[in-house]
Amino acid sequence: MPAFRTAAGKASQRIMPPDLLSPKIIPPPGGRIVILTGAGISKESGLETFRDAGGIWSRVRVEDVATPEAFARDPERCHAFYNMRRARHRAADVQPNAAHQALVRLEAEWPGEVVVVTQNVDSLHDRAGTKNLIHMHGIYSQARCTHCDHVADWPGDMSVADRCASCGQTGGLRPNVVWFGEMPIAMERITAALTDCDLFISIGTSGNVFPAAGFVAVVRKTTKAHTAELNLEPSAGATLFAEAHYGPATEIVPAYIEGLLRTARLHDS
Numbered sequence: 318m319p320a321f322r323t324a325a326g327k328a329s330q331r332i333m334p335p336d337l338l339s340p341k342i343i344p345p346p347g348g349r350i351v352i353l354t355g356a357g358i359s360k361e362s363g364l365e366t367f368r369d370a371g372g373i374w375s376r377v378r379v380e381d382v383a384t385p386e387a388f389a390r391d392p393e394r395c396h397a398f399y400n401m402r403r404a405r406h407r408a409a410d411v412q413p414n415a416a417h418q419a420l421v422r423l424e425a426e427w428p429g430e431v432v433v434v435t436q437n438v439d440s441l442h443d444r445a446g447t448k449n450l451i452h453m454h455g456i457y458s459q460a461r462c463t464h465c466d467h468v469a470d471w472p473g474d475m476s477v478a479d480r481c482a483s484c485g486q487t488g489g490l491r492p493n494v495v496w497f498g499e500m501p502i503a504m505e506r507i508t509a510a511l512t513d514c515d516l517f518i519s520i521g522t523s524g525n526v527f528p529a530a531g532f533v534a535v536v537r538k539t540t541k542a543h544t545a546e547l548n549l550e551p552s553a554g555a556t557l558f559a560e561a562h563y564g565p566a567t568e569i570v571p572a573y574i575e576g577l578l579r580t581a582r583l584h585d586s
C-alpha cells in the first residue's frame with residue numbers, strides 16, 4: 318500500500334474560509350474512507366439534534382421514550398415520540414442538504430471504497446443517494462415486530478393496535494431503531510471497515526454515545542489512518558482527531574470533500 322504523503326501530525330483546529338478547506342493528508346488512491354455521521358449533518362435539513370441547547374434530549378427524557386424498558390412500560394408514549402419525528406421527517410421542507418450530497422459525490426468520484434456509517438435514524442443519506450451506507454442505529458421509517466422480528470417499511474404513524482403483516486399479531490410493532498441499552502446494528506461490518514481504513518472522518522456528532530464515540534480510538538489503535546472531525550464545535554473526543562474543522566456542515570463538508578478530491582487528482586496527475 319502506498320505511503321501517506323505526510324505523517325499524521327498534532328491536532329490542528331483551524332477555522333478557515335470554507336472554500337480553502339484542504340485535508341492535511343490524502344489517503345492513497347484505492348484507499349478506504351470511513352465516514353461517521355451524526356445528527357449535526359441533518360440539522361440544516363430541518364431535523365433537530367439531541368444535545369445542542371434546545372435539542373431533543375433537553376425536552377424529552379431518554380428513559381421515557383428511547384429504551385426497551387420505556388417501550389415495555391408505555392408503548393403509546395414511545396410511539397407518539399417517533400410518530401412526531403416521522404411526521405417532521407415527511408415534511409416537504411426536509412430534504413437532503415449539501416453535506417449529504419457531498420458524501421454522494423465522494424462515493425462516486427473517490428477511486429476507492431467509501432463507507433458511510435450513520436447514527437441517524439432519518440433517511441436523508443438514503444434519499445441523497447449514498448449507496449454504501451450502514452444505519453448503525455436503525456431507521457425510524459421502518460417497523461420491527463417484537464413477536465417475529467419481521468421488518469417492514471412504515472412511513473406513517475405506528476400504534477399498539479397495528480398488526481404485523483407477517484405473523485398477524487398486534488401490539489408488537491416498534492420503530493426499527495436501536496434504543497439505549499441495545500446493540501447497534503452491523504458492528505462486525507463496521508469494525509472491519511474501521512480497522513482497515515486509510516481516512517476516518519467524523520461529521521456532526523457530539524461524541525457522547527458509544528460505540529460510535531469510540532470509533533476514532535479504534536482507528537488510531539489499529540491503523541495508520543488519518544482522522545478528521547468536521548463539526549459545528551469540538552466534540553467530546555475532539556483531541557483524538559489529527560485534524561478538525563468547525564462550522565455548519567453544509568459549508569465545511571462540501572469544502573472538505575472538494576479539497577480531498579482536488580488534492581487527490583493533483584497528486585495523481
Ligand code: APR
Binds near residue numbers: 549
Ligand atoms: N453542522 C455541523 N454540526 C452541527 C450542526 C451543523 N449545522 N448543528 C449541530 N451540530 C453538531 C453539534 O455541535 C453536536 O456536536 O452536531 C452534534 C450533534 O450531537 P448530538 O445531538 O449529540 O447527536 P449525535 O452525536 O448524533 O447523537 C448520537 O445519541 O441520542 C442518541 O441515538 C441518538 O444517534 C443519536 C446518538
